[in-house]
Amino acid sequence: MPRRTFLRRGAGAAGLVFAPLILPATVWGAEGPAPSGRVNVGLIGKGLMGSGHLRRLLGDPAFRVLAVCDADQVRLTDGKNQVEQHYADDTASGTYRGCAAHVDYRELIARPDIDAVVIVTPDHWHALQAVDAAKAGKDVYCEKPISMTVEEGRRVVEYTQRHQRVFQTGSQYRSITTIRQVCEFIRAGGLGRVKSVFTLFNSLASWIGGERFKPYARIVNADICGKSYVPLDFALPPEPVPEGLDWEMWVGPAPWRPYNSLYHINPAPGVVPWSFCDAFGVTSLTWHLAHSADVIQWALGMETSGPVEILHPADGQFPTLTCRYADGTLLHLVDHWGMVKDLYHAVPETARLAGNFGGLFVGERGWITTMTTGGPIEGGPEGLFEDLRLPSREVNVGANNHHANWLECIRTRRQPSNHEEIGHRSASLGHLANIACWTGRSLKWDPVAETFTDPPAANRLLRRAMRAPWRI
Amino acid sequence: MKAESSSVNGALDEAFSQLARYATGSSRGGLVPIDEAVGHALDDAPLRATLEQRLLSQLSGAPSVEAGYYICDKLRFIGSSAAVPVLARLLTDPALGDIARRTLEVLPAVEVSGALRRALPKLDGSSRIGVIHALGRQADPENVPVLARLSKDTDVAVAAAAAGALGTLGSLRAAEAFRRLLDQPRPELRLAIGQAALDCAAGLLKTGHPSDAKAIYRTLTESGWPEVVVRAARQGLESVSS
Numbered sequence: 273m274p275r276r277t278f279l280r281r282g283a284g285a286a287g288l289v290f291a292p293l294i295l296p297a298t299v300w301g302a303e304g305p306a307p308s309g310r311v312n313v314g315l316i317g318k319g320l321m322g323s324g325h326l327r328r329l330l331g332d333p334a335f336r337v338l339a340v341c342d343a344d345q346v347r348l349t350d351g352k353n354q355v356e357q358h359y360a361d362d363t364a365s366g367t368y369r370g371c372a373a374h375v376d377y378r379e380l381i382a383r384p385d386i387d388a389v390v391i392v393t394p395d396h397w398h399a400l401q402a403v404d405a406a407k408a409g410k411d412v413y414c415e416k417p418i419s420m421t422v423e424e425g426r427r428v429v430e431y432t433q434r435h436q437r438v439f440q441t442g443s444q445y446r447s448i449t450t451i452r453q454v455c456e457f458i459r460a461g462g463l464g465r466v467k468s469v470f471t472l473f474n475s476l477a478s479w480i481g482g483e484r485f486k487p488y489a490r491i492v493n494a495d496i497c498g499k500s501y502v503p504l505d506f507a508l509p510p511e512p513v514p515e516g517l518d519w520e521m522w523v524g525p526a527p528w529r530p531y532n533s534l535y536h537i538n539p540a541p542g543v544v545p546w547s548f549c550d551a552f553g554v555t556s557l558t559w560h561l562a563h564s565a566d567v568i569q570w571a572l573g574m575e576t577s578g579p580v581e582i583l584h585p586a587d588g589q590f591p592t593l594t595c596r597y598a599d600g601t602l603l604h605l606v607d608h609w610g611m612v613k614d615l616y617h618a619v620p621e622t623a624r625l626a627g628n629f630g631g632l633f634v635g636e637r638g639w640i641t642t643m644t645t646g647g648p649i650e651g652g653p654e655g656l657f658e659d660l661r662l663p664s665r666e667v668n669v670g671a672n673n674h675h676a677n678w679l680e681c682i683r684t685r686r687q688p689s690n691h692e693e694i695g696h697r698s699a700s701l702g703h704l705a706n707i708a709c710w711t712g713r714s715l716k717w718d719p720v721a722e723t724f725t726d727p728p729a730a731n732r733l734l735r736r737a738m739r740a741p742w743r744i
Numbered sequence: 745m746k747a748e749s750s751s752v753n754g755a756l757d758e759a760f761s762q763l764a765r766y767a768t769g770s771s772r773g774g775l776v777p778i779d780e781a782v783g784h785a786l787d788d789a790p791l792r793a794t795l796e797q798r799l800l801s802q803l804s805g806a807p808s809v810e811a812g813y814y815i816c817d818k819l820r821f822i823g824s825s826a827a828v829p830v831l832a833r834l835l836t837d838p839a840l841g842d843i844a845r846r847t848l849e850v851l852p853a854v855e856v857s858g859a860l861r862r863a864l865p866k867l868d869g870s871s872r873i874g875v876i877h878a879l880g881r882q883a884d885p886e887n888v889p890v891l892a893r894l895s896k897d898t899d900v901a902v903a904a905a906a907a908g909a910l911g912t913l914g915s916l917r918a919a920e921a922f923r924r925l926l927d928q929p930r931p932e933l934r935l936a937i938g939q940a941a942l943d944c945a946a947g948l949l950k951t952g953h954p955s956d957a958k959a960i961y962r963t964l965t966e967s968g969w970p971e972v973v974v975r976a977a978r979q980g981l982e983s984v985s986s
Contacts, residue, residue, distance in 0.1 A: 434946065434980070493774075495773070496773035500779075509768050550817075711784070712780060713784070732820070732821070732852060740870045741870045741877075
């Protein structure tokens with residue numbers, strides 16, 4: 273980008289963000305929800321995933337959506353209208369005008385009438401908004417991954433606990449009845465000692481090789497860059513910012529990138545369009561690994577810890593990136609399920625292996641899957657299922673109590689099933705894997721101190737600074 | 745082996761030559777050899793020094809915005825003291841100032857702090873705020889008086905950022921500065937100062953100074969502080985006492 277173009281941007285919309293919002297102390301009020309027990313919520317981010325959350329919140333009379341926030345005026349107005357239309361049906365007059373619309377989330381969290389927020393923004397916003405919400409005394413439901421770096425995740429934990437907030441990580445797959453039962457079975461030793469686990473970890477190939485990227489094929493070089501497992505930045509050409517979109521606010525704390533629709537728009541049913549770009553997302557961790565890591569580390573009893581080694585295939589121990597836990601359990605990250613059979617020979621050839629958002633566990637007594645979206649739970653030998661006593665092997669995504677658990681915990685002030693430390697550790701697994709890919713070597717990790725012991729130089733990759741004036 | 749190494753060097757030379765021309769619309773694939781070399785250089789000091797010099801040489805030569813951002817990102821991996829003067833010179837650059845500051849902020853070099861302090865008078869607005877935040881990330885006692893002075897600035901944004909940076913420092917000297925800041929704070933800064941003081945107390949706890957943390961918590965439980973700050977301070981007091 274020529275410097276002149278860059279400067280024109282700086283002189284314009286930037287002014288809106290450069291003045292930090294100093295909130296009046298009086299607006300920060302009392303603890304917990306109203307005596308009625310109803311929880312007043314603000315939705316931050318009304319994209320495709322945000323729309324799903326909004327439907328869930330509106331469908332539950334225990335929540336009342338008081339405000340919506342989005343940097344995109346079109347999405348914002350749509351959200352506000354959706355809320356008001358929904359609540360209008362409950363009024364005698366048939367009209368309702370009680371949903372506020374904010375472009376800046378700091379205005380939303382400053383409202384004393386809001387108890388809790390649901391954060392459904394691009395990844396680079398998650399930690400900052402979660403911390404700011406906690407500091408404003410709001411309970412938080414935050415989409416995964418909750419951080420862009422290990423340090424950001426640790427900050428989320430610290431501020432949530434300092435302000436005694438109820439934080440639920442948006443990895444709802446663990447709350448599906450069948451998945452929960454299988455995880456508890458594994459955790460209780462149903463498989464005997466777990467020797468190895470497999471889950472998916474994908475390169476950029478299919479993402480940047482897709483139809484949307486065709487006009488930019490020369491820039492993204494899918495044949496070369498598609499081999500990367502970590503997000504990359506591409507010199508994409510600036511495009512006109514769509515009317516009503518505050519791009520300065522959308523970019524927020526991330527490194528500046530001129531607008532390009534590839535970051536912002538992914539026609540339904542596509543989600544997380546930004547995930548390929550190093551400024552805004554974290555590839556596999558955004559796509560699915562945050563979910564898989566959550567389910568896997570829970571079943572292993574490692575949900576508030578992490579691996580002690582990340583073994584890079586270049587070192588020759590294993591053919592794919594592998595995490596070793598302190599008890600010796602190995603988590604192999606594979607490009608596709610076929611590798612489990614062809615490369616690792618870990619399960620019978622007849623195993624179907626499909627789906628995502630979980631893993632395949634191999635233990636002393638047999639093997640079992642915890643994936644969603646790929647059909648029923650698989651495993652063997654058949655005797656395992658007699659011990660497991662699943663009412664059904666089907667995995668019904670809709671049958672989860674993730675939001676309900678958050679609601680209950682807001683009322684009881686207890687820790688939700690997927691609290692901040694768990695969300696942080698799930699995200700950390702992806703960050704560690706990405707750092708191993710960036711450095712092209714194996715790493716030794718101390719999950720208590722959250723530092724690399726070998727090589728110590730890798731510790732500098734645990735954090736990033738934010739674009740001014742943003743900071744945690 | 746020799747042939748392989750010479751082919752790697754050839755690819756790296758070609759990548760650096762592409763980097764010199766890198767701009768909007770350029771092919772990203774050509775830079776991959778630099779990505780790989782930088783990753784491998786993390787624990788290879790001679791390679792790190794060579795790569796850093798090549799990156800700095802291009803950064804000094806008025807690169808495009810895209811090349812500048814790319815180079816700064818690579819310096820985040822391997823930058824050393826040698827990168828400080830080059831990055832510091834860019835702090836006033838309207839296009840690359842922010843990414844230069846972000847890179848400096850996480851660079852493990854003692855020279856960073858002084859470079860940031862020297863740049864402060866030349867900066868305003870968001871750039872100034874960014875450098876103030878960055879000073880809070882450097883464990884340098886000399887930053888305390890600078891930040892303490894800025895925390896009294898008439899510009900509310902500057903004063904709030906400076907208080908925040910003092911909180912991030914979380915040192916005994918920062919705690920000393922807070923003793924004065926917490927005494928009759930400006931009303932519009934109560935929240936920012938209160939939150940920053942909580943940060944400082946948390947830092948003191950981490951470094952084994954519970955009684956100093958306790959003193960801050962006690963002050964923040966007094967009347968006049970925002971409710972969220974008071975609640976967190978009470979929680980802090982409880983955790984120190986238990």
